[in-house]
Amino acid sequence: MRIARFRRLLDTYGSDLSRWPPLLVQAARRLVSTDPAAARELAIARHLDALIVGYMQRGPTGTAQARDAMARRTLAALGGPLPPQQRHWMSGWLPAVLLEFDFAPAWPRVAALAGIAGLGFMVGLSDLNLPGVRGMAASSGGTDSDLSMIVFDQDPLSGLRP
Amino acid sequence: MVEASDEDLMVAIARGEQPAFQILMRRYLPRALGLARRILGNDADAEEVVQEALLRLWVHAPRWRPAAAFRTWFYRVVVNLCLNRKRRAPFAALDDVEEPIDPGTDASVEFETRQTEGMLAAAIAGLPERQRAAIILTYHEGLPNAETATVLGTSVSGVETLLVRARRSLRKALGPVLEIK
Numbered sequence: 498m499r500i501a502r503f504r505r506l507l508d509t510y511g512s513d514l515s516r517w518p519p520l521l522v523q524a525a526r527r528l529v530s531t532d533p534a535a536a537r538e539l540a541i542a543r544h545l546d547a548l549i550v551g552y553m554q555r556g557p558t559g560t561a562q563a564r565d566a567m568a569r570r571t572l573a574a575l576g577g578p579l580p581p582q583q584r585h586w587m588s589g590w591l592p593a594v595l596l597e598f599d600f601a602p603a604w605p606r607v608a609a610l611a612g613i614a615g616l617g618f619m620v621g622l623s624d625l626n627l628p629g630v631r632g633m634a635a636s637s638g639g640t641d642s643d644l645s646m647i648v649f650d651q652d653p654l655s656g657l658r659p
Numbered sequence: 660m661v662e663a664s665d666e667d668l669m670v671a672i673a674r675g676e677q678p679a680f681q682i683l684m685r686r687y688l689p690r691a692l693g694l695a696r697r698i699l700g701n702d703a704d705a706e707e708v709v710q711e712a713l714l715r716l717w718v719h720a721p722r723w724r725p726a727a728a729f730r731t732w733f734y735r736v737v738v739n740l741c742l743n744r745k746r747r748a749p750f751a752a753l754d755d756v757e758e759p760i761d762p763g764t765d766a767s768v769e770f771e772t773r774q775t776e777g778m779l780a781a782a783i784a785g786l787p788e789r790q791r792a793a794i795i796l797t798y799h800e801g802l803p804n805a806e807t808a809t810v811l812g813t814s815v816s817g818v819e820t821l822l823v824r825a826r827r828s829l830r831k832a833l834g835p836v837l838e839i840k
Contacts, residue, residue: 516804548836549783549798550798552783553697568689582675582717
C-alpha cells in the first residue's frame, strides 16, 4: 500500500481501522509501522476524528435546557388528536420506500414525461394520413403515408423504408 | 410494552395503538431532533421536520414493512425531509450559545479549545448539505457506511465520495490546528 492510497482510505473510512474493509487493515498497519509519513497522516486523521466526535457529543444546542425545551415543544405539538392512518386497499403491496419520498415537486415532471411518452407511442403506432405527409410521399415516389416516411430514407435498392 | 423492540412497536402502531406510538416517539425524539438540528442548523426547522417525520410514522405505519431496521427507515425519513426542506431560517453554527468556562481549567487551553471548535463548527456549516448529513450520520449516529448509504438513498460508493470530500474540506479548514498535535 502506498501513502497516496492510504491517505485516500483515511478520507474514506476515517482513522478507526476497525471500520476499514478487513482486507486492507493489515496492509495499512504495516505501512504505518514502516513509514513515518503514514504514521503522521494517521495521527492527523485521529486528531480530526476526535475533534468531530467531541463536537458532535456536545448535543444539538449549547444547553440541556434548550434541548429539553425542543423536545417538550415537539411532544406538545403531537399531543393532540392524531390524523387517521392510511389503510388504503393497495397498502398491502405498495412498498414502504414510498413513504419517505415527497412526490409533490416531481408530479409536474412525471406527468410531462408520461404525456410525452404516450404521445410518442401514439405517433409510432398510428398511421397518420396527413396532407403534408401524403404530398411528401408522392414526391419521393413512396407509397407510405405514415409519419415514418419523413423519418427514414428509402432503401436505394428496394425503395422500401424500415 | 416499554421493552418492546422498535419493530414490535411499529406492528402495534399499525393497529392504531397510540400508547405504542408515544413510546416509540419518546425513544427516538432526542436523536431525531439532534440529527435534524445538526443538518438544518436551527431549532425551528428541526422541530417542524421531526414533527412531520413522526406524523408520517403514525399515518403510514400500516404500510411499513421491515425491509430495513426501523432506525434506518426513520432516519431516512428525517434526513430526506431535512434535505428537501427550503430553509426559512439561516444555518447557524451550533456553538452560538456559550457555555460557562470551567474554573478548574487553564484559561488559555479553554480559549484554544473554543477557538478550534468554532473553526470546526464553521467548517461543518460550510459543507454542502449531503456531505454534512454524511458526516453527522457517521460521527453523531455512528452508522457504518452501508447504513448511511441506505439513509441517504445512495450507494456505498456514493457515501464514501461524500465522506472523502467532507473530510478533505474539514482537514483543509483546520489544517494548522491538526498539524500542531
